[in-house]
Amino acid sequence: MHYRELGTTDLLVSPIGFGAFKIGRNQKIKYPTHYDLPSDSEVETLLNQILDMGINLIDTAPAYGISEERIGRLIASRRSEFVLCTKVGENFEDGVSNYDFSASACRASIERSLQRLRTDVLDIVLIHSNGDDEHILAQTDVVPVLQEFRVHGEIRAIGFSGKTPAGAELAMNWADVLMVEYNTNDTSHADIIAQANDRGVGVLVKKGLAAGYLPAEEAIRFVLGNTGVSSLVLGSLNANHLQENLRAAELARKDVNGCRH
Numbered sequence: 001m002h003y004r005e006l007g008t009t010d011l012l013v014s015p016i017g018f019g020a021f022k023i024g025r026n027q028k029i030k031y032p033t034h035y036d037l038p039s040d041s042e043v044e045t046l047l048n049q050i051l052d053m054g055i056n057l058i059d060t061a062p063a064y065g066i067s068e069e070r071i072g073r074l075i076a077s078r079r080s081e082f083v084l085c086t087k088v089g090e091n092f093e094d095g096v097s098n099y100d101f102s103a104s105a106c107r108a109s110i111e112r113s114l115q116r117l118r119t120d121v122l123d124i125v126l127i128h129s130n131g132d133d134e135h136i137l138a139q140t141d142v143v144p145v146l147q148e149f150r151v152h153g154e155i156r157a158i159g160f161s162g163k164t165p166a167g168a169e170l171a172m173n174w175a176d177v178l179m180v181e182y183n184t185n186d187t188s189h190a191d192i193i194a195q196a197n198d199r200g201v202g203v204l205v206k207k208g209l210a211a212g213y214l215p216a217e218e219a220i221r222f223v224l225g226n227t228g229v230s231s232l233v234l235g236s237l238n239a240n241h242l243q244e245n246l247r248a249a250e251l252a253r254k255d256v257n258g259c260r261h
Helices: 040-052 067-081 103-116 133-139 142-151 165-171 190-199 216-224 239-260
Strands: 016-019 057-059 083-088 090-093 096-099 122-128 155-161 177-181 202-206 231-234
Touching: 016 239, 040 067, 040 239, 057 231, 067 083, 067 103, 083 103, 083 142, 103 122, 103 142, 122 142, 122 177, 133 165, 142 155, 155 165, 155 202, 165 177, 165 190, 177 190, 190 202, 216 231, 216 239, 231 239
Parallel strands: 016 057, 016 231, 057 083, 083 122, 122 155, 155 177, 177 202, 202 231
Antiparallel strands: 090 096
16 A cells, blocks of 8 residues: 655555545435445444555544444554544534534534544544635634644644635645545646645545546546545445555556656
């Protein structure tokens, strides 16, 4: 596995990250087809397969239902083997998303994530935007709270998972990591990825397959062909699909290396 640097953090991440949405939530989804939540046994097998194949980035969130709890309960014994990314600002309870970026709510959310994930340190915590990016960053207390936890050593890297290029650009003033939407149908963050790369800010890509509407191999090679991208986060309940995604990632790496010669 060829791991990539995540900006100027000391974290190395696999080119494909595992998006843990589907192991925790199947309500109000944007995927083209419905799916049943897997059993604990199925999730444990899947998570161990993911780690065994070399995928070391696991992306979760309080908004992903029981995802955090399952990760903590089922693979806490392998905690040193993976980079753990979670989020703050959005919760999903009783079938409804709720957003709260106040200092008290964010502190409580981070503490819950530490407990659910059964860890003393969260590698990455991102702000989970509701789309009002600039208001969140300029008018709420979430950024100082993240900085506080980073200073105390309970978070290694902080960042922003937003919706707009303007929000991402504003976040670069303090963020270690950005998570942006980027695929063949939506290149609106292309300039942001380049700027982040120049400034040493790590970039994770979400929705690289447009929620499953784009052909996987072509989409993966497009996203990872951009040298400013550290990892593409993909959600799947099928280990074979993830193995195929890794093969496409390796082809993307060869494409890039070939262009350099």
